[in-house]
Amino acid sequence: MTDIMIRILPKQDILDPQGKTIHQALHNLGFHQVQEVRMGKQIRISLPNLQEKEALDACKKMCEELLVNPLTETYTLETLPL
Amino acid sequence: MTDIMIRILPKQDILDPQGKTIHQALHNLGFHQVQEVRMGKQIRISLPNLQEKEALDACKKMCEELLVNPLTETYTLETLPL
DSSP: OEEEEEEEEEOTTSOOHHHHHHHHHHHHTTOTTOOEEEEEEEEEEEETTSOHHHHHHHHHHHIIIIIOOTTTEEEEEEEEOO | OEEEEEEEEEOTTSOOHHHHHHHHHHHHTTOTTOOEEEEEEEEEEEETTSOHHHHHHHHHHHIIIIIOOTTTEEEEEEEEOO
């Protein structure tokens, strides 16, 4: 039983329109201390029949084949506690 | 200088159509070991002039006022290493 969290962020030098929109909205609400906002995704994958090593390998393949755009995004994998 | 990551997930009993779509796409690609996919957001907030405690308090207010729907979502805050 392994749950993996895939965490995806836009690369640092890539424009992030969602982050910019949130930044503007926070500013309008009075949060003037915010310097930057970056908006990303997190995807929790439940793999009940795999051990941690196999689950991490499978999630890496999922990122490469579907979930992450290597041109614009970076990702990390984290094994979640049961 | 404090960077806070806000991590948002749909509540466990809430339908997650994005997660379901990803689950189906992974299945079509041959990842049959996946039992469940939950899709959430992560938002990195840079607060260069606040100490950690103030930054966490500010991010909690941002979640309550704009970023998180308390009916359908849960969130956690994490201070990022410099």
